[in-house]
Amino acid sequence: MAEFFHTTCHLPAPLAYLLAAIIACVLIIHVVAVGALIFIWLERKVSGRIQDRLGPTRVGGAFGWLQTLADGIKLIAKEDITPKDADAMLFKLAPYVGFAASYCAYIALPFSDGWVAQHMNTAVFFILAVLGIEVFSPILAGYSSGSKWSLFGAMREAAQVVSYEVPLGMCVVVPCMICGTLNLVTIGNMQAGSFTNWLAFNDPFTFIIACVYFTCATASVNRAPFDLAEAESELVAGFHTEYSGLRWSFFFMAEYGSMFLVSGLAAILFFGGWHGPIPIAEPIAGVLVVVVEPLVNIGRYLLGFIARDIGKVTDGAVAIQIANLMGCLNFLLKGTIGVTVMMWVRWTLPRLRIDQVMTTCLKYCVPIAAFGFVGALFWQVFEVPTLNDLPSPIGINRSVAHESWVVEADREREIRAQAVTPSPADLPGESVGSFDSAAVDSLVMKGGAR
């Protein structure tokens, strides 16, 4: 985006970067805040339907869709209380820590091909690291509240999150291994084509891993049946017992934000990211670009005053962006489905005890994740055929993609060698391309050049 502002609109580079950063920040904060509004409303409707009720029906007309907004106004109007025994500074800061971590993780989450605030080579790793910070918020809140219920909730949360990070990390490694990269945009793009290319359907082990991932993700964002930290039946409300008003609502914005985040991560890692089950986006975008042509021309005319080179934006580029927009909708839909599944689980299963939570993690999730990891590893090493190997006119074949990286690396090596020594023919190293060297190169590239 910064490049667009710089080259097409002729803004100076710092201003272009600043503008791009502001746009990305505002969009992400809308995903977190508006997302929380919608998901809280959705949770009420879903729980109502599951319990054979209607859920909210009055505020805002038909489906009570303004209910959360009304609640928000109530929360803003509430008094902000700090208990007498509380550690005032930490008590006031704790909600913001969780919200900031949840928000920061979105920086690396792509919403469509290239639609990401900061394109990172190690996006998966970054998201996991930042999600790990989120647990500080309940711990600090629990400690600083000066209440035993809060402290119990915080300690449970700490034990739970630290242990669930182990199987979660193991599950996330598998898609990275199959795609040979930690870059989420590349992982998403390697699942283009029909749904048979999705990594969850790569082999039986990855399907198991996808299920384990979703379980661990539910636990790591502290949702029922793993919401021990705020078990109402035992701990009043756990770590947020003493909170009220807007600070309390920040905990929930962080919770719903990270729910969508882990669902979105699941969508990218296992369920095709922004690619639909049937690859129809590009043909539709090709048709749409003709339909919206007048609109685009009007836009060109209007923007022409501020951006002289807007006319250079081709129809192809517009079509790509339309396809990306559809991909973004696809991704949001997949993330919302993930969140809905979490709600469905929450209102269906009873809450586990703390020992059951630990047993689920250490005796089931970790061994199953390890088994799936080894299985998927052998599937890759012995090159057992997958659905992805089917000859298909659409989408990409992952082994071909790996192959192209190797070819590209060879080309890069040649260019570099020529740059260092102008006459490579004099070298005795025509045998550089011998078997070992090529093998090493292919290893290098499979390690994740992208």
Add this chain to the structure above:
Amino acid sequence: MLLAAFDWHALFFTFFALLTCGFAVAVLFSNNIVHMAFYLILSLGASAGLFFLAGAEFVGAMQLMIYVGGTLVLLIFGVMLTAQSRFISMETRSGEWVMAIIVGGSLLFLLATAALRVEDWRSGHPNPAKVGLAESKTTTQIGMGFTGVRVDKLDPDVVGSPLVPGMSGYLLPFVIVSVHLLVVLVGAAYMARTKRRATSTGAAA
């Protein structure tokens, strides 16, 4: 133009460096152990920001994962320890101040002299010839290094294996360290278990 002339990188570097140092000083001057852990987290997080600013995303994420995550465990211990009143407010005696200043000062001196000995780091401006493209840096080299292939030490002129003898990676040390860590973990779990079993049999007896 004023915006273009301004050195944004230096501005952000100063910002994050001030945050890092400021919170590190706050660790020193607070008495509550949980406050200390919280400031330490902020300080380490800000230094992760410095890594991100330098384009070293992997190292930055590693900093967040290992150091900030490790401080989490410290914080939990802090919370558990503060049940005892002598840890709630820790007063530093003057003797401890002197010792800490000697140890910390000598370390600072050592690191500062070592850093200033590097020719390129003396001037405030980077040498454009030595600054690589951020795009070209990937984690491939690190991963390959761990698995035993030092990509930076490959010798393409050698016919056959391009690996330089003795330079072919960190696979063995890496495996030894990880096995060692695993042994420590298993040992810790075992010791915790035996202790509990001993008390329970003692109670039964």
